[in-house]
Amino acid sequence: MQSPITVVVIDGHTLTRYGLFRLVSADTGITVVGECGLASEAPALVASSRPDVVVLDVALPDADGLQLARELRDRHAELGIVVLTAQAEDDVLFRALETGVSAFVHKTAPNTEVLGAIRHAAVAAASFTATGLAHALARRAQVAAEPVGFPAGGMLLSPREFEVLSLLATGLSVPAIAGTMFVSLSTAKTYVSRVYEKLGAANRASAIMTAMRLGLIKPELSVMA
Template sequence: MRSSIKVVIIDGHTLTRYGLVRLVSADADITIVGEGGLASEAHALVVSKHPDVVVLDVALPDADGLRLARELRDRHSELGIVVLTAQAEDDVLFRALETGVSAFVAKTAPTTEVLGAIRHAAVAAASFTATGLAHAVARRSQVAAGQPAISQVTAGDLAVSLTLSPREREVLTLLAAGLSVPAIAATLFVSLSTAKTYVSRLYEKLGAPNRANAMMTAFRLGLIKPELTASA
């Protein structure tokens, strides 16, 4: 028999937390093992309850939820992390992507989407999923269109001069799919340091300081398509 997914919920709004507990508990495959309203409670709950997934609000009363998510990811690499937000802005989504969470879901999302995010996080903690990510990348790319890329190189010039090796294209595809660097290393059967080198070289070629900017540049240059980005 398949074991139930153990979940801890951290949300500062009592009614929201109550609703989440009721929603998640109604699913036979998911069990709530702990809940709290403050970021300061999260670490102790994770250590004592050993959840598969933590669901937390992006705006907690005592801390930034994405900063908490980063701390949890650094301490518990296998932990699934689902961030719920009432702030569905693109900037918040891209922050979540860089933080290393497993899923980013709007609080207005359908029940099936919330439950799907939890299930995804339980089996693919290192892979990012967010409905509308491809569209967010497209919007940001459109805003940046016409502006010089980093190092004062225009997108057109970069497209002409940019040549990616087969391995770099493979890494780009994995990044677009939402995989973390450790997950990329495991997928490619290379060491973590080698994977970091691949990613660093790719960022350098794209003139990008981070994943979000790399995705926008690659999208604008036609190196990736919207359907390749995580959970379009």
Template sequence: MSGPITVVVVDGHTLTRYGLAGLVSADPEISIVGECGLAAEAPARIAVAHPDVVVLDVVLPDADGLRLARELRDRYPSLGIVVLTCHDEDDVLFRALETGVSAFVAKTAPNAEVLAAIRHAAVAAASFTATGLASALARRGQATLPTAATLALSPREREVLSLLATGQSVPAIAGSMFVSLSTAKTYVSRLYDKLGATNRANAIMTALRLGLISTELSAIA
């Protein structure tokens, strides 16, 4: 990437925006090119600034931050999206994972972790990273699980599983596998059925427990 990573900040707290500006100003590789406090203002700011990364709060004064993140992901597949949160509960983390954001960071995280999340989002927008995700997956237990012997995953399904584990969205999986979006959705649906999962988090958790993937596979650890 040539030039600094450009960032738009969307956060309802003026002090948070000011703090991020101060943090980023000390890093010559990252530059804030826009900011706003409302979800309603974000699309226009992003359309004008064309940032590499958007950093937004999970709770905005006028909207659900993760709903905004989903809209941005659908509109800009290559946009890095970092979610900052005061609510580090497992359910919020899993919602972020399902939304397709690039990184999930607590507002209490060290400065280096916030900057690392921005850098990650800039170069791997379709890959999800969050400190403690593996632990959260372990805490979300399932009553019954299939066994590795009974799954009989096809090579394509194993490929889909690996891509899901790296945090790739379904459109990104379609591109990686050189198949149509509908075909990729079919593969994901079949994989979920075999794993007894209803979403990505369930699928990854089950696969981890069965030894089908490891946390070293991706940036989800």
């Protein structure tokens, strides 16, 4: 029999933590092994309980939840991280994408979506999923007032760079891209930097949006639940 997915819940609202505990407890394949309400308590709790997945709020009483997510990702590469939010802004979603979390879920989402995000994070910690991301990327691309400038010849991606762009669009982290392409981490970082440079992008979200505008990738192929 397969062991249940272990979860730590980090949320400043007692009722939310209780609700998540009740939701998860109803699923025999998932179990809560710890919970806390402050970011300052989270690192020690995660280190001691060693969960498969952490579910945390974007807005914690004592810190930015996405900053905590970044710290947890840096310390625990294999940890699944699900971010819950009451903020529907696209910018929050893009920040989560850049932070390296596994899933981004609105607090009003159906129970099945929350549980699905936890299961995704448990088996694919390095891959990002979020309902509506493709639409958010399309909205961001539509409001871009000016065309992006490119270095001379910069729009020409090599086959290897196009492969990296495609993997970035699926939500894979840079270490996961390195593993998929069977190259070193430093080589993968070099490819990513070249893609950003040629697309005139500063980060993953910007690169994906630009690639969509140029027709290099299709919206339905970019990161989405």
